[in-house]
Amino acid sequence: AxxxxxxxxxxxxxxxxxxxxxxxxxxxLAAMTALATLLLVAQYGCWSHVxxxxxxxxxxxxxxxxxxxxxxxxxxxxxxxxYSRVPRAYxxxxxxxxxxxxxxxxxxxxxxxxxxxxxxxFDFSEDRDVYAFADEARKLxxxxxLRIGPYMCGEWxxxxxxxxxxxxxxxxLRTHNKPYLDAVDKFWDHLLxxxxxxxxxxxxxIVMVQLENxxxxxxxxxxxxxxxxxxxxxxxxxxxHLGTSVIYTTVSPARNLHKASxxxxxxxxxxxxxxxxxxxxxxxxxxxxxxxxxxNSPKMWTELWTGWYTHWGDSKAANRTxxxxxxxxxxxxxxxxxxxxxxxxxxxxxxxxxxxANILEGRYVADVTSYDYSAPISEDGTHQVGADGADGFAAVxxxxxxxxxxxxxxxxxxxxxxxxxxxxxxxxQDATCASTGWRTQEQLGQAHGFINYAxxxxxxxxxxxxxxxxRDRVQVLxxxxxxxxxxxxxxxxxxxxxxxxxxxxxxxxxxxxxxxYGRELVDDRKGLLEPPLxxxxxxxxxxxxxxxAIEWHSIQPGRSPAAPRFYxxxxxxxxxxxxxxxxxxxSKGFIWVNGQNLGRFWETRGPQHTLYVPAPYLRRGANEVIxxxxxxxxxxxxxxRPRWN
Numbered sequence: 001a002x003x004x005x006x007x008x009x010x011x012x013x014x015x016x017x018x019x020x021x022x023x024x025x026x027x028x029l030a031a032m033t034a035l036a037t038l039l040l041v042a043q044y045g046c047w048s049h050v051x052x053x054x055x056x057x058x059x060x061x062x063x064x065x066x067x068x069x070x071x072x073x074x075x076x077x078x079x080x081x082x083y084s085r086v087p088r089a090y091x092x093x094x095x096x097x098x099x100x101x102x103x104x105x106x107x108x109x110x111x112x113x114x115x116x117x118x119x120x121x122f123d124f125s126e127d128r129d130v131y132a133f134a135d136e137a138r139k140l141x142x143x144x145x146l147r148i149g150p151y152m153c154g155e156w157x158x159x160x161x162x163x164x165x166x167x168x169x170x171x172x173l174r175t176h177n178k179p180y181l182d183a184v185d186k187f188w189d190h191l192l193x194x195x196x197x198x199x200x201x202x203x204x205x206i207v208m209v210q211l212e213n214x215x216x217x218x219x220x221x222x223x224x225x226x227x228x229x230x231x232x233x234x235x236x237x238x239x240x241h242l243g244t245s246v247i248y249t250t251v252s253p254a255r256n257l258h259k260a261s262x263x264x265x266x267x268x269x270x271x272x273x274x275x276x277x278x279x280x281x282x283x284x285x286x287x288x289x290x291x292x293x294x295x296n297s298p299k300m301w302t303e304l305w306t307g308w309y310t311h312w313g314d315s316k317a318a319n320r321t322x323x324x325x326x327x328x329x330x331x332x333x334x335x336x337x338x339x340x341x342x343x344x345x346x347x348x349x350x351x352x353x354x355x356x357a358n359i360l361e362g363r364y365v366a367d368v369t370s371y372d373y374s375a376p377i378s379e380d381g382t383h384q385v386g387a388d389g390a391d392g393f394a395a396v397x398x399x400x401x402x403x404x405x406x407x408x409x410x411x412x413x414x415x416x417x418x419x420x421x422x423x424x425x426x427x428x429q430d431a432t433c434a435s436t437g438w439r440t441q442e443q444l445g446q447a448h449g450f451i452n453y454a455x456x457x458x459x460x461x462x463x464x465x466x467x468x469x470x471r472d473r474v475q476v477l478x479x480x481x482x483x484x485x486x487x488x489x490x491x492x493x494x495x496x497x498x499x500x501x502x503x504x505x506x507x508x509x510x511x512x513x514x515x516x517y518g519r520e521l522v523d524d525r526k527g528l529l530e531p532p533l534x535x536x537x538x539x540x541x542x543x544x545x546x547x548x549a550i551e552w553h554s555i556q557p558g559r560s561p562a563a564p565r566f567y568x569x570x571x572x573x574x575x576x577x578x579x580x581x582x583x584x585x586x587s588k589g590f591i592w593v594n595g596q597n598l599g600r601f602w603e604t605r606g607p608q609h610t611l612y613v614p615a616p617y618l619r620r621g622a623n624e625v626i627x628x629x630x631x632x633x634x635x636x637x638x639x640x641r642p643r644w645n
Contacts, residue, residue: 062295062296065295065337067298075336075338077105078103078105078340079098079101079107084114085354087617091133095137096404101402102399102400103345106144110130110160111160116190117162117447119164122187134146134205138198144206145206147209151213154213154356154516157514157516158521161521163514176227195241215261217517218518251271251272255287257273270292272302273301273302275304277306277327285299300340301332304343306329306342309368312602312605313365317372318374319386322385329399346378347370347379349612350369356513356516359520364489368607369598369599369601370608372384411577411615412579420555423553423555424551424552424553428551429551432446438539446543450508451540454537454540456503457502458535463495465495467488467489467493470486472510472526473486473487473509477508478504479504482631483496508564547626562632564631565629568626572621573622578613578615585634586601586627591625592624593623594619599611609643
């Protein structure tokens with residue numbers, strides 16, 4: 001036993017020093033660890049036996065309506081940080097800030113489409129290496145709550161589902177449907193095995209695994225056998241790979257627990273709840289206890305909403321006062337038996353095409369690129385400033401009695417204007433696919449970006465677009481000149497006049513983000529669902545995944561075409577620090593920095609008017625900046641702070 005205790009003590013010291021950024025472990029201690037390990041191997045004969053001894057005391061279980069870690073009661077104080085919304089180079093920094101907030105655990109989603117955007121092509125590299133993210137949590141002695149889907153919501157494109165699911169015949173999402181479950185099983189067969197050794201009982205950080213997400217807002221396990229069978233299938237598949245030593249959970253508002261979970265009074269799966277900050281949580285916790293098995297209902301609030309998301313066209317960014325943060329979190333943390341996870345602790349950024357959309361009162365609304373969520377740790381890692389101007393981070397830290405040292409604040413720089421030298425016509429670029437007819441993106445095997453329908457006449461005097469069949473925004477170009485546009489989110493029919501002398505019509509349709517919540521998400525195909533005129537168009541895919549083949553030309557002075565165009569320029573950087581790109585000189589489109597897609601901007605709608613550029617995306621010297629502006633504008637400047645309405 002002595003060698004085991006020696007290893008445990010030495011490793012605990014090492015982890016503590018690593019987390020606090022103190023001096024490295026002395027060589028003598030490392031030698032002691034090696035010696036103790038050799039003694040164990042000599043005594044027990046193999047390394048696997050040594051490993052089992054090291055993890056034999058590790059347990060995280062439910063007993064008497066409490067979580068117990070190594071036999072002692074523990075309250076989970078977690079916060080959501082999405083690895084998919086943070087550059088890998090900043091994972092540790094954001095986790096350290098979460099720990100400084102007073103948290104002892106991290107919660108994260110696994111977006112299916114982030115890892116299998118193309119069917120059968122799995123990607124767990126670089127920023128997508130969720131296993132490395134779990135390892136970072138372990139290094140900081142943070143527990144991990146893993147939300148594996150397959151559906152996640154999270155204001156993420158299509159709720160995390162890959163778009164290619166929409167091409168499958170006889171497929172019905174989020175229920176017991178064989179084509180759907182076959183696809184889920186194939187993904188989980190790739191995803192889950194590498195988490196097994198990262199379970200808490202095996203020496204890792206993972207203490208809970210959540211199945212699906214807020215299923216009670218969509219299905220009904222109490223009234224629909226297929227829905228109940230669906231959830232049971234997910235449990236069976238997860239246990240096939242992960243076993244039963246980890247705690248499995250579902251989550252739902254308390255009123256829908258019976259709809260979200262078929263495990264009423266069944267200790268195999270813990271039903272947890274979610275909802276906004278409040279002055280009291282007792283009523284919801286009572287409903288949770290009544291639903292779960294006797295003795296198996298630790299108070300667990302999986303999403304304690306610290307803020308909210310923001311849509312393009314909102315009058316301002318969602319925010320709340322620092323006092324609201326502090327009071328709501330304090331009311332939860334003051335319950336000596338309550339566990340929770342802040343949603344969000346740090347929101348991050350929906351880079352690229354990953355921002356989703358919602359249907360609110362029948363109207364489509366697209367999520368902005370920033371996922372700041374008015375979380376205590378803001379989008380760029382700084383302290384959140386509440387609506388009252390006070391420090392939201394400090395309010396939450398005080399409520400949680402956080403004592404861990406916070407990393408130094410991020411450094412921001414304003415690098416000045418981007419100088420553009422080259423331009424290119426979007427519609428002149430080679431398409432990644434081409435066909436004919438009024439087809440959708442999904443039918444062409446495309447997940448993101450634009451689709452263009454081109455016709456050569458004859459043409460009517462006007463074109464009419466309906467929000468029910470426009471997915472999501474169309475620009476009408478007559479002989480390459482923009483003559484009008486329509487947007488699904490405006491929720492009105494639009495009529496656009498066409499010039500009588502035109503010879504070519506282009507209908508450029510943008511996918512502004514697939515719906516991520518509600519029943520509308522299951523059929524959110526992109527393109528023109530009904531033809532606005534007679535004729536058979538040639539249709540081309542413009543996913544914008546690779547810009548290396550763009551044919552550039554020098555910008556012609558005095559030429560300002562009102563049409564979708566790329567512009568290429570450079571931003572000079574003497575030392576790489578975080579910055580923002582101010583889009584007040586642009587209209588709508590995307591920005592790439594050194595090949596990294598920063599996401600959408602929509603200056604004419606707001607309320608977001610800057611895009612965040614993390615320092616790891618920059619390098620000293622000239623940095624390539626490419627914009628796609630759908631109205632052909634070019635004004636862009638690096639500034640030190642974000643700008644919102």
